[in-house]
Amino acid sequence: MLSELRALNSVQRKTVLASFLGWTLDSFDYFVLIYAVKAIAGDFHVGREDVALAITLTLAARPFGAYVFGRLADRCGRRPILMLDILLFSVFELASAFAPSLTALLILRTLFGFAMGGEWGLGASLTMEIIPEKSRGVVSGLLQEGYAVGSLLAALLFGLLFDRIGWRGMFIVGFVPALLVVYIRAHVPESPVWEQVQKKPAAERSGMVAMRGLWGRAFYMVVLMTAFTFFSHGTQDLYPTFLQVEHGFDAGLTSKLGQFGQVGAILGGLTIGALSQRIGRKRAIILAALLAFPVLKLWAFSDSALWLALGAFAMQFSVQGAWGVIPVHLNELSPDSVRGTLPGLTYQIGNFISSIVPWLLALLAEHNGKQYGFTMAVFIAAVVIVLIAITAFGPEAKGVRFGDAPLKGAPAANS
DSSP: OHHHHHTSOHHHHHHHHHHHHHHHHHHHHHHHHHHHHHHHHHHHTOOHHHHHHHHHHHHHHHHHHHHHHHHHHHHHOHHHHHHHHHHHHHHHHHHHTTOOSHHHHHHHHHHHHHHHHHHHHHHHHHHHTTSOGGGHHHHHHHHHTHHHHHHHHHHHHHHHHHHHHHHHHHHHHTTGGGGHHHHHHHHOOOOHHHHHHTTSOTTTTOHHHHTTTOHHHHHHHHHHHHHHHHHHHHHHTTHHHHHHHTSOOOHHHHHHHHHHHHHHHHHHHHHHHHHHHHHOHHHHHHHHHHTTGGGHHHHHHOOSHHHHHHHHHHHHHHHHHHHTTHHHHHHHTSOGGGTTTHHHHHHHHHHHHHTHHHHHHHHHHHTTTTOHHHHHHHHHHHHHHHHHHHHHTSOOOTTOOSSSSOOTTSOOTTO
């Protein structure tokens, strides 16, 4: 793992860092709301399921952002559009702090979701097109776990400062990602693959031409990412609410358990992402997903904080272990001329389809005696079975060359 990271030169390391921080801070801004659901519901005198609708709207708006920012990135370059995207989601996060009503908050979180939808695809494609092939697996795990690090930072902020600054103060802190734009402008170059594609005739750069014969693959990627987003949102988005409502834990203890889970997520993403470079993308995903079954009882039905912490660690090792393969897997499945659009768009369409999950699980749990743990456990057991089946029967393009000249023995980038 370390040898693969050491193979990166200075420019590549700075690009990886910028993309990692972009997804970390994007995730942090998203999870600020997750931890504040109960408090926001109290302030606006509405039900928790009403506030959970803001999570659903955020997820539902993300594919539109992925498409708009992705198409702009394929035409204008990864780097400038990534900076624009980060600035926008930071502004909408700050504006959320001043929402005068639940309706206003719902609108602002929808706009935030639109901007959030662009960051993952842009950062992942820019990075994967700059680094060497042998480093893709470990860097994929590293990039994806920016999501877990962002969640961890949100948990820390919630545990340390929530009682002092409240949910509005947490959203104000969420404006910090805007500063990342300065770093990207100073240290991150444009993708060499994008620059190479721009030298081709306009007809060859057309997204429709690039996707000829690959629409079935694009549909598969959407189905795969729908299962993946069910997996992640079904285990993460209502877990703080589960701890506070079903177990009566305060902000401090809820934060600590969230931190345990995200440490497991980070280790899982790094481990399985690096492992995918050896055993293949599909096998690594299936292995990680299988780990969820033996920890379901520990994760959802434990009585003590200690066992719940261990369950959170193990579950997120499984979930984000599988997710650690996704940045490289989707980018390897995508043609050069639409790599700014296709990975992020298929990911966020999956999010759109799964956007009902937080609201639906909250509604089912509230109407079933507030049994959040039972509701989430049944849901995740079914999701894991479906995810494994979809992955097993899907394509893989490990080792594909980005650019015109394919590696010896590897599939061509546009095949």
